Amino acid sequence: MRRVLVFGGLLVLVVLGPIFVNGLNPSMNDDVLGLIVFKADVQDPHGKLASWNEEADTPCNWDGVKCNPRSNRVSELVLDGFSLSGKLGRGLLQLKFLHRLSLADNNLTGSLSLSLGQLTDLRTIDLSQNSFSGPILSDFFQKCGSLRSMSLANNKFSGEIPGSLSSCSMLASLNISSNQFSGQLPLGIWSLHGLRSLDLSDNLLEGEIPKGIEGLGNLRAINLSKNKFVGEIPDGIGGCMLLKSIDLSENSLSGGLPGSMQKLSSCTDLSLRSNAFTGNIPDWIGELRSLEVLDLSENNFSGELPTSIGKLLSLKILNISTNTFSGILPEPMSGCENLLVLDISRNSLSGKIPSWIFRLGLQQLIFSENRLNGSMDNAFAASLGNSRQKLVILDISHNALSGEIPSAIGDFSSLQILNLSRNSIGGGIPLNFGQLKSLDILDLSQNQLNGIIPLEIGGATSLEELILEKNFLAGNIPISIGNCSMLTSLSLSQNDLIGPVPAAIAKLAYLQYVDLSFNKLTGTLPKQLGNLGHLLSFNISHNQLQGELPAGAFFNTISPSSVSGNPALCGSPVNRTCPTVLPKPIVLNPNSSDSTPGSIPTNFGHEKKILSISALIAIGAAVVIVIGVIAITVLNFRVRSSASRSAAALTFSGGDDFSQSPSTDANSGKLVMFSGDPDFSTGTHALLNKDCELGRGGFGAVYRTVLKDGRSVAIKKLTVSSLVKSQDDFEREVKKLGKARHSNLVALEGYYWTSSLQLLIYEFVSGGNLYKHLHEESGENYLSWNERFGIILGTAKSLAYLHQMNIIHYNLKSSNILIDGSGEPKIADYGLARLLPMLDRYVLSSKIQSALGYMAPEFACKTVKITEKCDVYGFGILVLEIVTGKRPVEYMEDDVVVLCDMVRGALEEGRVEECVDGRLQGKFPAEEAIPVMKLGLICTSQVPSNRPDMAEVVNILELIRCPSQGQDELGGVY
Incomplete structure (x- = not known):
């Protein structure tokens, strides 16, 4: 009888709406009915709402529901990340005592047709990370006087921001970022005097920022970036004296910085990047003593830098790149002892590199495209030991530096990028560059360097790019370059190099771009170069090379311009046939009286017959006899083995x-x-x-x-x-x-x-595949964190090994990872696509269509080469699948959830820890899980060149096991 009553009441509520609820059986709980109606309007593919039972007397024990212990009425509904889809139904309006409504990170669609103002006790609304669309009606904000926090971020809302928003007088946090709101900012928004955080970024808002902002006296953070605002910053911004974070970047704002901003002594982050601001940096900038980040890049600021910047003792990041600043770096800046990143690139700064600059302990120092001159010696000589261990990026390219490269650079052991290109630096390359074990990119091109390329350069084993073009380097290409096993780009063009192309280059399995043009190289090209499977360009034009080009997929189709200017080089690309070299025959003269066997007579002439007709007949008969004997032997052998073969x-x-x-x-x-x-x-x-x-x-x-x-x-x-x-x-x-x-x-x-x-x-392999362990195990049989990490690391090691052997897997997925009896992973089905006559992408796609979600985006593009980076992409998806316990693609009734997009969104919102498999909650180290997920996202970059190699992935995973190193390194990479 009770089931009949419940379903009868539910039917009335669904069909006739909430106006009839008061007429239902008084024993019915309005909260139960409201939530059941809400559930009827959504799809629940993972059964997260399975505990919602219409026969219950109270919903207080349902998943995602919390009740006030005194009234036993629903006070919170939190369904974040439940993968729900469908519409936002009217059932919610029955939750009259609801304080918090959070439906973030789902797939809900449609417009907000409800007036949540009817929920007079509502304090918090979070509908972010969904697919709501359309304009927001004015009545949505009616009776919202109790609302404290609202987030509609990361949806598809459009239209203007309703002026009725000003009715939410108690609002403290408003986030409507990453939508398609347009039009001008309503004046009424400044009447929200209790507002502490305002984020309107990444929309289509336009016009001037309205005056009256000083009315937001409690504001701590404002973000208006990535819109179309014009005009000047309102002078009233100085009235918001509690502001800590200001982001107005990526608009079209102009004018100078208003003087009232000097009142913002609590401000820690100020970003005005990518606007059209003009004028000088005012002296009062030094009064913002709390500043940690100051980004004025990509504007039209000019003049000299004020000395007051030296007062910013808390400053960590200073970016003034892409302006027209002139003069020198002021000496007082040496007091900014906490500075980590200094970017003054693309300005008109002059003078020498300050002697104090390397004493600051910077991690990134970017001086490129200025007018710096003189020698670097004094600056490097004044550097301190501790500071040398911190610098990661040093870019002083495109200036007017002279002198020689200081050998002290070799002591900066953490350097990953060193760019001194496009200067007037002379002398030789320091021998101790080989000590830079972390160096990824070395660019010394377009200078006046001379001498040889030192053999010690092979010690920089992490090098990925070595660019020494347009110098005066002489001597041979050192064979030690073969030790730089990670090299992808090698450019030594327009120098005076001599000797052969060393065969050691063929050991560089990851090489993509090689330019040795305009040198004086000689000899033949090593045949082993044909084994380089990743080559995209190999330019050896205008040298003195000779002989035949190597055979191989790349060299068979090499551009003629890449081999031109080598007169003795032959092969189809240069349209020159290679001569066939045969050994000289030894001719025996039967008429010779010379007693020396094999001697060639001096009177030998063409009229002599070498062999008689009878001799030729005898030779022919012998050949026939030999063939006959072989044939009979083979036939006898087949007869003898026939019976045994047919039996087994x-x-x-x-x-x-x-x-x-x-x-x-x-x-x-x-x-x-x-x-x-x-x-x-x-x-x-x-x-x-x-x-x-x-x-x-x-x-x-x-x-x-x-x-x-x-x-x-x-x-x-x-x-x-x-x-x-x-x-x-x-x-x-x-x-x-x-x-x-x-x-x-x-x-x-x-x-x-x-x-x-x-x-x-x-x-x-007896233990089954990884897919079953992740998605089909129930109860307490799920994989622990240590087991998952071991599977990720073991898979990475085996892929790195395959790539070292020039084997691409092509079909990486969890069902192709087997687990042996000791829990170790074993990759199956590697390299099978190579058994097909050609790597036809249509055929491959049809054969491995079950790998949907693992396939790299370039697989669908015929113009992009399939490389090991396809495996890296699949590995990244696999990592996320192992950590989250979710499939790469989840199909809903009205939507599709892509795993990597979901994790990336959670990371950007600071919720990535929530993505870890729910079965592991409280049983995993966040200092390992979060960096592993970041690594997975890096591996799934849309651009193949941005993905790491598997050897690098193995190194990163091993570092993650050491919390003091691994997380910091990944944090910077991501």
């Missing part, structure tokens, strides 16, 4: 490195094992028995069978026979995969070939 089509024979069956005919096929002497105990029966099937994937079905020695193996029966390469190419690729041996790889034990059937024999 798949019989393994032992061997050392590779062992194979003695025949390749169509009846028996060819079977090769890479090690051991394993014979099947079940033979092909396992391949026909559904009970032995382990699973199916894009490339085929996998079966389990047992060898005679009791060892289990997994056999993949390929279902792409019509696409597989020829036998020779197939065997070449499979043998390459068979040489891959790593503790985190599923070992390939052998293969079987016929034209219509191909089998791959793998080791058997």
Whole structure:
């Protein structure tokens, strides 16, 4: 009877609305009915609202619901991150005692047609991170006098901000950022005297910032960035004396800084970047003693920097780049002892580099594109030991510096980027540059450097870019450059280099861009260069190289302009055929009287017949006899082995490195094992028995069978026979995969070939795949944090190993990560796409469509090369899947949730810790989980070049295990 009453009341409430609620059975709880109606209007794909039962007497024990213990009425409804979709229904209006409503980070859509002003006790509304759209009606803010905090950020609201917002007189926090609001800012917003935080950033607001801002005497933070505001900063801003953070960046504001701003002594962050401000920086800037961040970049400020900047003792970041400042850096700035980042690039500053600059302990120092001159010696000589350990970025490029490079630079052990290009620096390259073990980019181009490239440069093993072009460097290219295994770009063009191109360059597996043009290099190009699989450009034009170009995918299609100016170079790109060199024949003269065997007579002439007709006939007969003997031998061998082959089509024979069956005919096929002497105990029966099937994937079905020695193996029966390469190419690729041996790889034990059937024999891994462990385990069987971290690290190590062998996985996903008995991950199905005749993206997409969500965006673009960075993208998605326990793509009824977008949004809002798998709550170290998720996001960059290499990923993961180093490093990277 009670169920009938509940559903009857629910039907009345849904159909006729809240006006009839008071007429329902008095025993009915309005809160229960209201929440059940709300639930009926949304979709709940993960069952997060499963505890909401219409038969309950009270909703106080429901997930996401909190009640006032005195009244037993709902006071809070917090459903953040529940993946709900649908509309915001009228059921909420029944929660008459609701204080807090938070539906952030869901997929709710539609407009805000409700008047939440009917909820007179409402204090907090958070509808951020949804897909609400359309304008906000004026009545939405009716009777909102009790509202303290409202966030509508990260939606798709449009239209003007309603003037009725001023009715929310008690509002302390307002965030409507990242929407599509347009029009002018309503004057009434300045009447919200209790406002402490105002964020209207990333909209389409325009016009001038209205006067009257001084009315917001309690304001602590204001963010109007990324809009279309014009005009000057209102002078009244000085009346907001409690302001700590001001962000007006990326607008079209003009004029100078109003003098009233000097009253803002509590301000810690002031960003006016990317506007059209003019004039000088006023002297009163030094009165803002609390400033930690001052960003005036990308404006039209001019004049000299005021000495009062030296009073900003708390300053950490000073960015005045891209203005027209002149003069020198004022000496009092040496008192800014907390300064970490100084960017004065793209101005007209002059003078020498200040002698005090390297004593500040800066992390980033960017002086590029100014008019600095003189030597660097004094500045580096005055640097202190501690400060040398902190500097990470030093860019003094595009100035007028002279003298030599100080050897003291080699003592800055933390340097990652050093750019001294486009100056007039002479002398040689210091030998101790090899001590810079952290250096990623070294650019000394367009200077007057001379001498040789020192052998010690090979000590900078982290180098990714080495740019020494347009100097006067001489001597050979040092072979030690082969130690810089991370190099992607090498430019030594327009120097005086001599000698050969060293074969050591072929060891640089990640090389993409090489420019050795306009030198005096000689000799032939090493054939090993053809193995460089990532090359995009290799310019050797205008040298003295000779011989044939290396064979390889890149060199087969190299641009003619990249090899021009080498007269002795041959091959199709230079349209010059390479001469065929054959050994000189030794001719025996039967008429010679010379007793010396093999001697060539001096009177030898072309009229002499070398061999008689009878000799030629005899030779021909001998050849026929030999062929006949071979043919008979082969036939006898086939007859002898026919019976055994027909009895057991798949019989393994032992061997050392590779062992194979003695025949390749169509009846028996060819079977090769890479090690051991394993014979099947079940033979092909396992391949026909559904009970032995382990699973199916894009490339085929996998079966389990047992060898005679009791060892289990997994056999993949390929279902792409019509696409597989020829036998020779197939065997070449499979043998390459068979040489891959790593503790985190599923070992390939052998293969079987016929034209219509191909089998791959793998080791058997007993623990199931990662997908099942993450998404199908229930109860207390979930993976712990340590187990997850071990899986991430082991997977990273095996991918780095594969990439070192020039093997791309192409199909990385959680179902291809197997877990062995000890919990260690083992990657399966690596490199199988190489078995196809070409890397056709349509074919690959159809074969690995189950990897949706893992596939890098360049996979859909035919003009972008598929590289190891595709695996890095898939690895990043896998990391997020392991940490969050969520699938890469979750399908709702009306929406799709993409995992990496969800985590990225949570990180930007400071809620990333909430993304960790709920089963791990309270059981994981945040100092590890958060950096790991950041690393996952870095790996999923849309731009392939922005993704790290897997070797770098392994290093970062190992650093994360050391909290004092790992998190800081990742924080800077992200």
